[in-house]
Amino acid sequence: MERAIRDEAVDVHALEPEAFLEEVHSFEFWFHSVQGYLAGQTFGHRPDVQGAPLAPHERERLVTVLCNYCVGETAALEGASGLVSIAPNRLTKVFLATQVADEGRHLEVLLHRLGELGVPSPETEIERRASRSLLHFKRRLLELVQSRDWEAAIFAQNVILEAMEFTVFQSHARTADLVTREVLQGIVKDERRHIGFGENELGRRLQASPHIRARIGEVKKELDHWVLESFEETLREIGVPNEERPELGRNYLEVVARLGFA
């Protein structure tokens, strides 16, 4: 049946819930999804695409922003890999393994972009420029994973972190140089899949066990401050005008609100 679905491009949302999960959490689904947008790309962009030369202050800002994206992606890589061991079943383990590879790719393409911008030692630069609030978020996320709290960790990783990255990357891609834009657009396509998984997994659990809601609400309250602070810092660096920032903050909060967390 799975084969027929892909061949005939049947909408996966038309499937029964169990068959839907079996399909969208599989390696095969990931494989067919990424084939489309990663084919022919090298380190996240078409090899022949060149970015226009950046003025020194623009390059400086971009390096800081990319360094912080690397912090976010390292958090996502370490968080997703830690989640594999506490995932409750085979399908969620396999999906998270596809996410681990996605996050590894994101980190790699961003590091490569820093190299293209002439940063000689990206890892040192990341350490120097990392935002305090983002580092705090990362530490808290990994603590939640370490504590084996599946619902709280998946909320912090696949809802909060992914939604934050999705919103920031999508906004940045609109104004970025051509190379950075292609790199970010590829990442955004993956993030959409990750958020979908988080919403679906958590949504079903909240429906089945409403008492989880209070605990997740506490996690949200604790993390919101750090998320919004790092949000503000990044939007400032990528040059988003003051008047547009609240709008982007709202986009992020809307994703969280879809799960009933206002």
Next chain:
Amino acid sequence: MSDFLSMYSVQHWLESCPQGYLVGTDYGHRPSESEPELILSDPLLREQALGTTVQLVVGERCALAASSGLINSAPDEASKRFLATQTLDEARHVEIFTQRLFDLGLKKSELESAIQQYANPNLMKFAEVLLEKVDRKDFVAGVVGQNVVLEGMAFSVFEMMYAGSQTLNPKFAHTLSGTIADERRHVGFGENRIGSLIQEFPEKKPAIERMQKEMSYYMLATFADSFRNNPAREELKKLRGSMSGYGAPKAEWHGADLNELEPEEMERLLADTVLKEFKIRLGRIGIEYQTPARP
């Protein structure tokens, strides 16, 4: 080190694996291929196939837990990214071997109970030894256990199964060929990355050597259980005999025709091959091979 690690980048993996040898496959084999009718219709052969495939699922679940668990303790970004690709490789292996169980007629609702029923206790112990190192965030021991011992074992087991399946079951042979290509990459990373870390932390050697000895013992015990107590032994023998009678090509592996070997001879050939490989690979990274007890 960074030059060698560039060979293990996500980009390199994308080009060689999903955009390379997996193109045009469905669960690792050609979409037109299916399990042979003979296996599906003979209860003993089907049972044998289910039992063997469950061991593969158990081994790959362990590899998935280990590779994902090692990411957080990896000492550098490049190793983390390689392990991210390995995590997905292992998840793919779990998926394709699980799919084979379904292709053999197992119902999805029966999966976990079938794994409990068929999983070899010695293989479970083998996995426990490795996962204990991973849980303790011991990166060096974890990579030796995972990428040299476990992957080294899987590599030889898959190669042997591939040789035995080429004629009898091309679908399964193709499924195995992709996993063999993956395992080769994993073993290569283990050997190349760990050598320098062993030099940096020589005090870790004794514990790693003990781990290798223990894992090797449980591996040999798993082989012994699989080859010596096989209820489908006579059925398989007849089948292989009839294949060679019809002029089917030899199932050659390490100079032997698998169709002609008794199960005990196959067990010895496999055990000797894996242990010889361990000795060579461990020597390359500066670990002294420890001879395990024979079950």
